[in-house]
Amino acid sequence: xxxxxxxxxxxxxxxxxLLVVSAFYIFPVNKKTHLGLDLQGGLEIVYKAALPNGTVPxxxxxNQTISIxxxxxxxLGVSEAAVQVQGADQISVALPGIKNVDQAVRxxxxxxxxxxxxxxxxxxxxxxESLAQAVKDAETQPQIALPKGAKAELDKLAKGETSTKYxxxxxxxxxxGNNTTPLYFIYTLPPAMTGSAIHSSTQxxxxxxxxxxxxxxxxxxxxxxxxxxxxxxxxGQITGVNQSFAIVLDNQMESDxxxxxxxxxxxxQGTSAEITGSFTLQEAKDLALVINTGALxxxxxxxxxxxxxxxxxxxxxHEALIAGIAGLGxxxxxxxxxYRFLGLVADxxxxxxxxxxxxxxxxxxxTLTLPGIAGMILTIGVAADANVVIFERIKEEVRRGRxxxxxxxxxxxxxxxxxxxxxxxxxxxxxxxxxxASAQPKxxxxxxxxxxLVSMFTAVVATRALLGLLSDFAFFNxxxxxGVRAADIHELGDDGxxxxxxxxxxxxxxxxxxxxxxxxxxxxxxxxxSRPARPAKRRTSTARKKKK
Amino acid sequence: xxxxxKIYSFDYMGHKYLWFxxxxxxxxxxxxxxxxRGGGDPARGxxxxxxxxxxxxxxxxxxxxxxxxxxxxxxAGQGHPDAVIQQVQARNGGSTFQISTTSLSADQQLTLQKxxxxxxxxxxxxxxxxxxxxxxxxxxxxxxxxxxxYKAIGIALVLILIYISLRFSWKFAVGAIVAEFHDLFxxxxxxxLTGRVVTTDTIAAVLTILGYSLYDTVIVFDRIRENAPKxxxxxxxxxxxxxxxxxxxxxxxxxxxxLIPVVCLLLFGGSTLKDFAFALLVGVASGAYSSxxxxxxxxxxxxxxxxxxxxxxxxxxEIS
Numbered sequence: 089x090x091x092x093x094x095x096x097x098x099x100x101x102x103x104x105x106l107l108v109v110s111a112f113y114i115f116p117v118n119k120k121t122h123l124g125l126d127l128q129g130g131l132e133i134v135y136k137a138a139l140p141n142g143t144v145p146x147x148x149x150x151n152q153t154i155s156i157x158x159x160x161x162x163x164l165g166v167s168e169a170a171v172q173v174q175g176a177d178q179i180s181v182a183l184p185g186i187k188n189v190d191q192a193v194r195x196x197x198x199x200x201x202x203x204x205x206x207x208x209x210x211x212x213x214x215x216x217e218s219l220a221q222a223v224k225d226a227e228t229q230p231q232i233a234l235p236k237g238a239k240a241e242l243d244k245l246a247k248g249e250t251s252t253k254y255x256x257x258x259x260x261x262x263x264x265g266n267n268t269t270p271l272y273f274i275y276t277l278p279p280a281m282t283g284s285a286i287h288s289s290t291q292x293x294x295x296x297x298x299x300x301x302x303x304x305x306x307x308x309x310x311x312x313x314x315x316x317x318x319x320x321x322x323x324g325q326i327t328g329v330n331q332s333f334a335i336v337l338d339n340q341m342e343s344d345x346x347x348x349x350x351x352x353x354x355x356x357q358g359t360s361a362e363i364t365g366s367f368t369l370q371e372a373k374d375l376a377l378v379i380n381t382g383a384l385x386x387x388x389x390x391x392x393x394x395x396x397x398x399x400x401x402x403x404x405x406h407e408a409l410i411a412g413i414a415g416l417g418x419x420x421x422x423x424x425x426x427y428r429f430l431g432l433v434a435d436x437x438x439x440x441x442x443x444x445x446x447x448x449x450x451x452x453x454x455t456l457t458l459p460g461i462a463g464m465i466l467t468i469g470v471a472a473d474a475n476v477v478i479f480e481r482i483k484e485e486v487r488r489g490r491x492x493x494x495x496x497x498x499x500x501x502x503x504x505x506x507x508x509x510x511x512x513x514x515x516x517x518x519x520x521x522x523x524x525a526s527a528q529p530k531x532x533x534x535x536x537x538x539x540x541l542v543s544m545f546t547a548v549v550a551t552r553a554l555l556g557l558l559s560d561f562a563f564f565n566x567x568x569x570x571g572v573r574a575a576d577i578h579e580l581g582d583d584g585x586x587x588x589x590x591x592x593x594x595x596x597x598x599x600x601x602x603x604x605x606x607x608x609x610x611x612x613x614x615x616x617x618s619r620p621a622r623p624a625k626r627r628t629s630t631a632r633k634k635k636k
Numbered sequence: 637x638x639x640x641x642k643i644y645s646f647d648y649m650g651h652k653y654l655w656f657x658x659x660x661x662x663x664x665x666x667x668x669x670x671x672x673r674g675g676g677d678p679a680r681g682x683x684x685x686x687x688x689x690x691x692x693x694x695x696x697x698x699x700x701x702x703x704x705x706x707x708x709x710x711x712a713g714q715g716h717p718d719a720v721i722q723q724v725q726a727r728n729g730g731s732t733f734q735i736s737t738t739s740l741s742a743d744q745q746l747t748l749q750k751x752x753x754x755x756x757x758x759x760x761x762x763x764x765x766x767x768x769x770x771x772x773x774x775x776x777x778x779x780x781x782x783x784x785x786y787k788a789i790g791i792a793l794v795l796i797l798i799y800i801s802l803r804f805s806w807k808f809a810v811g812a813i814v815a816e817f818h819d820l821f822x823x824x825x826x827x828x829l830t831g832r833v834v835t836t837d838t839i840a841a842v843l844t845i846l847g848y849s850l851y852d853t854v855i856v857f858d859r860i861r862e863n864a865p866k867x868x869x870x871x872x873x874x875x876x877x878x879x880x881x882x883x884x885x886x887x888x889x890x891x892x893x894x895l896i897p898v899v900c901l902l903l904f905g906g907s908t909l910k911d912f913a914f915a916l917l918v919g920v921a922s923g924a925y926s927s928x929x930x931x932x933x934x935x936x937x938x939x940x941x942x943x944x945x946x947x948x949x950x951x952x953x954e955i956s
Contacts, residue, residue: 126908129761129765175780175784178780186765187765389774390772390774391773391774391780392687392771392772392773392774393770393771393772394769394770394771394772395768395769395770395771396769397696397761397765397766397767397768397769398761398765398767399697399727399759399761399767400695400727400767400769403727403906404906404908404909407904407905407906407909408905408906408909410904411897411900411901411903411904411905411909412897412900414900414903414904415896415897415898415899415900415901416897418896418900419893419896419897422892422893422896426889458906458908458909459837459840459908459912461909462837462901462905462908462909462912462913465897465900465901466844466894466897466898466916468897469893469894469895469896469897469898470848470894472890472893473851473890473893473894476886476889476890476893477855477886477890480883480885480886480889481886484882505858506854506855506858509803509854509858510850510851510854510855512799513796513799513800513847513850513851513854514844514847514848514850514851515847516792516795516796516799516847517792517795517796517843517844517846517847517848518844518847520788520791520792520795520843521788521792521840521843521844523788524784524785524787524788524791529836529837529839529840529843532837532840532844532912533840533843533844536844
């Protein structure tokens, strides 16, 4: 017994410590709570990512995409932006509390793909005045040799369709030499390099303080770029003319820089390159940004977007809080009404539960969303359920003639098995939702998982320790404290009766411990009124069965 | 209150076929509604929310007074004559409207926002933004929500089947799974009948019901598992009856404990929370019902086929 007492005190000390830690994570509330964008307003966009050939991207490619979007989003001044993979091929971008939504939509929604083409080897035609002219030029006097069947593919371009073999590229005024009208080109696919070759790009200045653009390649990208530029430099040496390559973003030519074969006879090797030219500062900045933003290894299609204003968010939070407080309050009242002193202990546990769960949420940290709050409110019920199961069991044991103290012990031991089975099933489904559902239900499932786990601790472990300690006091050893009273059990007494009868008859109670004479004497008077009812009830029950 | 006391001695298992008929009828009505509303395709017999169709839904508050007709005129002027305009509960001291259109691109959204702002002035928010809420969903997204939900339901049911088979036995598992299907069909039947909007939140709630509606079933099953060896000379149905009587109070209290917060969500929560709460309300109630009237009778039916229990039941005159 001494041993139990020490254990119970230890458990309660742990609970107290956890409460202090939780309080530290909870206060001040408005600073430490992470509100989701449905509660504080903001923008969420869900993209479906695909490789240019339409297949599902690898995990690595998705993660690379996420880090690029992260970098873009960081420029928007949102403190809690979240860019995450969702499902097999979706990326969700959440920008809570964002003010300039228009800019964000444009920056994040930039779904462009960056491609590099070797002008000498891949340009089929151009520059031409129109797309139709470019296609015609490509069919009649291609600049490189075309394979058989090229005409059908080129005709697709003229009709505005996409081809898997050729790409129509347009250079807006100022993007190709000093063009003043849009110019059209046709290139062969696949491109010499894609944006995945690029690590990052920045605007800088060359030795003569002219704005330039620096590109950092990935290791593999550097090798690719080395091959392309060596090719260009060698052709340049043969023809005596500097050869160029095209930087194309979303079918738009952004730049057409040349490789100086005198400066770089072997091409540009290593992992970085520099684009110089008659850039203005703004043009250089824009090109660096384009190369950065275009460096996505996948194409993104927006499949869902949601924009919530701060007002709607505040209203939703307010409504959720009212629902939560009302739900908790009613449960607290009902538990006291029905289970008396035990109910009070359960209420203390429920409040501890609320504090620990909230603290845990902030500590992880979990962003609080509406479905998350719904999950939290629902788990208040789950936590109370655990106590209902245990307390009913304890009452049953008391009615069976046990002392309150031993009823508490066996009530927990037996009740726990039921709670475990029931909660494992809830956890299993919540885990399935978490794994397979989309973003919003995920928050709900995660809350449910945390809630069920924390409630197992507060409703089972903590209340047991509390009751264990209290049962040492004499006042506690009165069944009336848990609502087992003649007036209370009138109806329930029948329940207890019918449940007990067969056991008595078979002569082997589950615990193998019939009501002993040494048990609390006060109990006799409590259980007495229900006893005479037993034979009568039994008869009616059998009679009814016989009639059938 | 005499009738109330009767629930602690009622012969639940003796009326198995009555419960089966009752549940069957309720489910049949739901399925019928799905067929009729869906025009022969039950999957279409629901009022699907935006997530399941492609489209754009805007909710915004105007400072200047506006009527539905005026808003419709402006929206139609931007090339969206088919838009559905609804005035909803006002906030922010203005008039709030919901505008549903086909899927709008980012540019179209901005043009529309500008046109509405020019005419009615969109209310500002405390953080310097505007009271402009917009939700756009593409067709791909809705397909994925549906397929992932089917997958989740399938996997959840298999896991439940395995767990209950391990902890109890396969006959208990069958009882529980039949009860699960019952709850699932009752919920979706009611959604079809009432025409309530089905959202992704509804799906999450339905999935939760799969796990949670077993709470009461586990309470009863646990007691059956405990009583069975002690009452081996009693017909199985009688033993199940007794187990139900013994656990009835806790089943009712656990159901109540869950329904209290759910009802609070339904009464006080905003539209998202209400969506959740309605599905949970129906599911929890159905789960409590099915633990006694579906799961236990199915288990009894299976057990009474075992020679030992068949003999006992014949002796007691409960089956013939």
